[in-house]
Amino acid sequence: MSQKTDRAKPSNEVDRVAFRDMCKAFADHEIRPRWEKADADKQFPMDFYRAAARAGLIGITATEEVGGAALGAYEEAIALEELAKANPNLAVSVLVQNVAGSILYEYGDAHHREIARRNIAGECLVAITITEPEAGNDIQNVSTSATRDGDEWVLDGIKSFITLGGDADILVTLAQTDPKAGRHGMRFFAIDRNTPGVQTSQIDTYVNRPAPTYRVMFNQARVPASCMLNAGFAEIMAGFNRERIMVAARWLGHMQTALEWGLEYARTRRQFGRAIGSNQSIAFALAQAHLDIEAARRLTYYAAERWDSGVPLQDVILDISTAKLHCTQAVVRVTQTVLHVAGGWGLTSELPAMRWALDALVAPVTVGSVEIQQRAIAKQLGLPVE
Ligand SMILES: Cc1cc2nc3c(=O)[nH]c(=O)nc-3n(C[C@H](O)[C@H](O)[C@H](O)COP(=O)(O)OP(=O)(O)OC[C@H]3O[C@@H](n4cnc5c(N)ncnc54)[C@H](O)[C@@H]3O)c2cc1C
Structure with missing residues (x-):
């Protein structure tokens, strides 16, 4: 995902409000009625993907040439926030497509x-x-090999934690074409999942259940030479930056839903003859959650705006990592606060608080963990970290 100044259409506040309203309406009609079944079944509802495409939510920043909306990271963040308010996991399936x-x-x-x-x-x-079993955050250690044989590439290796890996038609796969060249020898391949030698098996996670994760095994999988893309390690590292803005927006949406519910519970749940929200300890914890969310909103949209403005990538990394770091930590705090406010009932399936707290636990882990963002920020601040 390169950062091109000519990609985003100029967008004014009125457009953005209308776009947000459209995303909200889509989430109400296409996510809220679906997510609980998808969560219980741990199965991705394919009709949701088709509905998202019809609504123009796949390829938000893609060029019109390929049918995209040619909007900016700002609008993409609006979409992720609104979709995640309804369910962060069906929202992530859209993020993965984009x-x-x-x-x-x-x-x-x-x-x-x-x-x-x-x-x-x-x-x-x-x-x-x-991602691979031995190459999580350390992507330059990817060892799935792609070996040239005539007009074909032969892939061998195992990938892990691939969201929608068993559902997807095409696996956009990073492989090592030249082990001697290290990270410079890596390339992406667009691989048909039904290629002989490609197998998938679901990983049973506690998170992301409506958009399940898979192991993907390549065993002498032969693909045409034309499957190779002109992108490797450097391109994916640059692309991670826009993805991190979307990750921040996803968790911003999730936090808001949790807090809204927690506030209502604190206003209406009565103990000792009064609302539990009248106790300062509960009220102040929820006020703190509000602070986390407001900071998350400002950091996320500031990073998106900076990205869209076309300033050099190097100058926006600090803003992006700061937004992602805050949002991925804050969502855990906020959902834990809400879970605590919900008391014993929060620990049952009769209330949603536990599901939300569980979903949030993946936030500090993926697309460059909390520690990876801290390292990026420290480097930007001129510290000599490795
Ligand atoms: C639900 C889910 C969905 C996912 N979807 C996808 C997907 O669609 N496609 C895909 O390719 N991958 C996907 N991933 C993979 C995800 O991006 C990786 O899990 C992530 O990179 C972490 O890798 P790991 O689990 O191997 O952790 P590790 O890299 O082993 O890290 C373990 C711990 O060590 C810390 N650590 C590692 N290196 C350092 C360091 N240098 N300094 C300080 N601390 C460090 C980490 O922060 C972490 O706390 C998904 C993962 C999950 C859980």
Whole structure:
């Protein structure tokens, strides 16, 4: 995902309000009625992807050439926030489409752009396939190999934690084509999941259940040479930056839903003859959660605005990592506060507080963990961290 100044259409406040209203209405109609069943079944509802595509939420920042809306990171953040308010996990399925899709149309040829076009049209689900059992945050250690054999590449290796890996039509996969070149030898491949030698198995996580994660195994999987994209390690590291703004927006949305519910519970739940929210300890904890959310909103949209303004990537990394660090830590605090406010009933499936707290636990882990963001910030502050 490169940062191009010409990609985002100029957008005014009126457009943004209308866009937010559209996203809200979509979340009400397409997420709220679906997410609980998808969560219980641990199965991705494919019709949700098609509905998101019809609403124009796949390829928000993609060029019009591939059917995208050619909007900016700011609008993409609005979409993620509003979708995540209804459910952060169906929201992440949209995020994954927009990240994997952008690799296809930004670094691919006509064949890849056609896959991106179909993805945006709701005809081709994609997954971003990078992480391995021994290469989590340390992506430069990816060891899945791609070996050239005539007109084909032969892939061998195991990927882990691939969101929608078993549902996707196309796996946008990072592999090592030249082990001697280290991270410079890595390339992305757009691989048909039904290729012989590609197998998937679901990983039973406590989080992200409506958009499940998979192991993806490549065992002598032969793909045409044309599957290779002109993108590798450097491009994905640059692309992670926009993705981190979207991750921040996702958790901003989730926090708000949790706090809204917690406030209502604190106003209406009575103990000792009065609302529990009349106790300062409860009220102040919720006030603190409000502070976390307001800071999250300002940091997230500031980072998105800076990204869209086209300032050099180097100058926006600090804003992005700060937003992501805050949002991914704050969502855990806020949902834990709400869980505590809900008392014993919060620990039952009769109330949503536990589900929200569980969902939030993935926030500090993915797309560059809390420690990775702290390291990025420290480097930007001129500290000599490794
Ligand atoms: C639900 C879910 C969905 C996911 N979806 C996808 C997906 O669609 N595609 C994909 O490719 N990947 C995906 N991932 C992978 C995710 O991005 C990785 O889990 C993440 O990179 C962490 O990797 P790991 O679990 O191996 O942790 P590790 O990298 O082993 O880290 C373990 C701990 O060590 C810390 N640590 C590691 N290195 C350092 C360091 N240098 N300094 C300080 N601390 C450090 C980490 O912060 C963490 O606390 C998903 C993961 C989950 C859980």
